[in-house]
Amino acid sequence: MLDGVLFFPVTPFTASGHIDRDALAEHVARGLDAGTGGVFAACGTGEFHALDPDEYEEVVRTVVETTAGRVPVLAGTGGQLPLARRFSRVAQEAGADGLLLLPPYLVESPAAGLVAYTRQVTEASDLPVIVYNRSNARFTPEAAAEVARLDKVTGFKDGVGDLGGLSRTVLAVRAALAGTGKPFQFFNGMPTAEVTVPAYRGIGVELYSSAVFCFAPEVSHAFHRAVTTGDQDTTDLLLRDFFHPLVSLRDEVPGYAVSLIKAGTALRGHDVGGVRPPLTDPAPQHLERLRRILDAGLEIAGRTGEEAGR
Numbered sequence: 001m002l003d004g005v006l007f008f009p010v011t012p013f014t015a016s017g018h019i020d021r022d023a024l025a026e027h028v029a030r031g032l033d034a035g036t037g038g039v040f041a042a043c044g045t046g047e048f049h050a051l052d053p054d055e056y057e058e059v060v061r062t063v064v065e066t067t068a069g070r071v072p073v074l075a076g077t078g079g080q081l082p083l084a085r086r087f088s089r090v091a092q093e094a095g096a097d098g099l100l101l102l103p104p105y106l107v108e109s110p111a112a113g114l115v116a117y118t119r120q121v122t123e124a125s126d127l128p129v130i131v132y133n134r135s136n137a138r139f140t141p142e143a144a145a146e147v148a149r150l151d152k153v154t155g156f157k158d159g160v161g162d163l164g165g166l167s168r169t170v171l172a173v174r175a176a177l178a179g180t181g182k183p184f185q186f187f188n189g190m191p192t193a194e195v196t197v198p199a200y201r202g203i204g205v206e207l208y209s210s211a212v213f214c215f216a217p218e219v220s221h222a223f224h225r226a227v228t229t230g231d232q233d234t235t236d237l238l239l240r241d242f243f244h245p246l247v248s249l250r251d252e253v254p255g256y257a258v259s260l261i262k263a264g265t266a267l268r269g270h271d272v273g274g275v276r277p278p279l280t281d282p283a284p285q286h287l288e289r290l291r292r293i294l295d296a297g298l299e300i301a302g303r304t305g306e307e308a309g310r
Contacts, residue, residue, distance in 0.1 A: 004037030012272035034217035078102030085124035103137035134159030145176035157187035215264030242297035
């Protein structure tokens with residue numbers, strides 16, 4: 001069972017476009033030293049969509065070796081069914097502890113198709129699976145309850161943001177698993193999840209992804225500490241001066257949910273290369289705005305951290 005701030009590392013590329021294993025190992029080591037409850041390799045922030053199976057194996061194995069059992073490592077899988085099954089087997093062979101099942105490629109599908117897709121992916125490996133409710137993989141409460149009953153499905157991550165629908169899903173899954181004793185967790189997987197954390201916590205979903213942890217773990221921890229201790233003033237301050245401005249910048253260009261994270265990591269002195277097409281790296285004026293947002297967040301995190309330590 002996962003807890004705390006969850007780390008979704010970027011995938012560094014060299015100038016020639018290859019996986020930069022050394023930079024990835026350093027990136028993950030920094031995240032471990034900063035304190036995380038789990039590492040999710042080659043997922044959305046890690047540009048899963050842009051990796052071939054050999055590169056994927058290289059990323060997952062590097063993260064597993066660097067983590068060395070300190071925290072669980074989960075790997076992304078998904079896309080076309082044959083590839084999703086292949087990625088799942090590769091992740092297991094590379095030593096991952098679990099999988100995050102991303103949406104199938106492109107097509108819309110009925111609930112029954114999503115259930116069948118999930119079932120066949122889970123059968124490809126022995127790893128536990130967290131199902132990601134997002135984009136073209138939108139599970140009805142009934143479908144979510146059905147996949148939750150699958151032996152290897154241990155979590156449901158929401159990236160849709162329909163809180164009414166998610167509330168019904170949470171209740172349906174809990175009812176389906178009542179009396180089974182099966183461990184199961186719900187996750188907030190919205191982009192820049194912190195801005196929706198207060199709302200998600202209101203319906204019992206406390207775990208969340210923190211892409212910001214990649215480049216500003218101090219801010220991620222300050223926010224997590226504030227929301228879990230009921231420090232509303234700090235929560236509001238970080239939302240107002242850091243997270244909401246970051247979201248406003250993110251929303252100006254498609255793909256910035258990943259591009260800004262890589263750029264922010266570089267701003268903190270760790271070159272991880274740019275993003276692969278069809279994503280684009282941030283424009284110079286956006287980098288300057290990101291720098292100002294980052295400075296504001298680090299100032300608040302530093303100040304509130306000192307106050308918390310008194």
